[in-house]
Amino acid sequence: GENVEQHPSTLSVQEGDSAVIKCTYSDSASNYFPWYKQELGKGPQLIIDIRSNVGEKKDQRIAVTLNKTAKHFSLHITETQPEDSAVYFCAASTGGGTYKYIFGTGTRLKVLA
Amino acid sequence: DAGVIQSPRHEVTEMGQEVTLRCKPISGHNSLFWYRQTMMRGLELLIYFNNNVPIDDSGMPEDRFSAKMPNASFSTLKIQPSEPRDSAVYFCASSSPDRGPYEQYFGPGTRLTVT
Numbered sequence: 758g759e760n761v762e763q764h765p766s767t768l769s770v771q772e773g774d775s776a777v778i779k780c781t782y783s784d785s786a787s788n789y790f791p792w793y794k795q796e797l798g799k800g801p802q803l804i805i806d807i808r809s810n811v812g813e814k815k816d817q818r819i820a821v822t823l824n825k826t827a828k829h830f831s832l833h834i835t836e837t838q839p840e841d842s843a844v845y846f847c848a849a850s851t852g853g854g855t856y857k858y859i860f861g862t863g864t865r866l867k868v869l870a
Numbered sequence: 871d872a873g874v875i876q877s878p879r880h881e882v883t884e885m886g887q888e889v890t891l892r893c894k895p896i897s898g899h900n901s902l903f904w905y906r907q908t909m910m911r912g913l914e915l916l917i918y919f920n921n922n923v924p925i926d927d928s929g930m931p932e933d934r935f936s937a938k939m940p941n942a943s944f945s946t947l948k949i950q951p952s953e954p955r956d957s958a959v960y961f962c963a964s965s966s967p968d969r970g971p972y973e974q975y976f977g978p979g980t981r982l983t984v985t
Contacts, residue, residue, distance in 0.1 A: 789972040791972070791973070791974075793976075799978060799979075800874075800961050800963075800976035800977050800978050800979050801913070801961070801976045802976070803973060803974070803975065806972070806973065846913065850972055856901055856918070856920070856965065856972055857915055857918065857926060858915070858972075858974070860912060860913040861912075862912050863912060
């Protein structure tokens with residue numbers, strides 16, 4: 758069935774360094790790839806997304822890249838800050854004309870001050 | 871603007887009891903999603919509605935679970951009877967046809983504990 762793999766499961770970086778989280782999807786019909794940030798005790802928050810007709814999208818310190826051929830997409834956070842510490846989830850839309858996502862398993866990011 | 875509203879935020883109940891979780895989507899959004907989050911299984915889609923109609927309930931675990939959306943501003947997820955393995959955080963999310971139906975906005979969740 759459809760699957761989204763996410764790596765790494767945990768990531769620790771020093772404040773000011775960059776963080777990269779990678780995802781791989783299996784459904785060739787996927788055309789929308791959101792990233793969510795979840796802080797403790799809160800719901801996931803949409804932070805950036807990319808559609809299949811775009812290779813890269815940037816929003817301040819956050820960027821997402823997509824390689825449709827390889828079915829890979831990645832989240833890049835530059836100049837990390839302690840408030841970036843959270844769990845990050847990638848997701849891929851499913852085909853078949855529905856608006857469903859398949860979520861990755863999450864990456865716990867710790868930014869060390 | 872108010873986000874997705876869920877109630878209650880926490881629910882503790884005994885095995886066998888009926889549990890009802892409630893969700894108010896963002897005004898103007900026409901798709902509503904119910905998710906369950908556990909450490910073991912991550913975020914799972916249970917059911918989603920479009921224009922108040924259930925479109926896909928393939929994620930609903932079993933007949934003990936049911937969901938309704940009587941109008942555009944309210945949905946319920948009911949578990950009857952509840953079991954300890956239903957303990958999880960349940961999220962509701964909504965999306966708008968104007969912003970693109972894929973952009974889902976999540977509520978704060980309901981933490982359910984079944985003892």
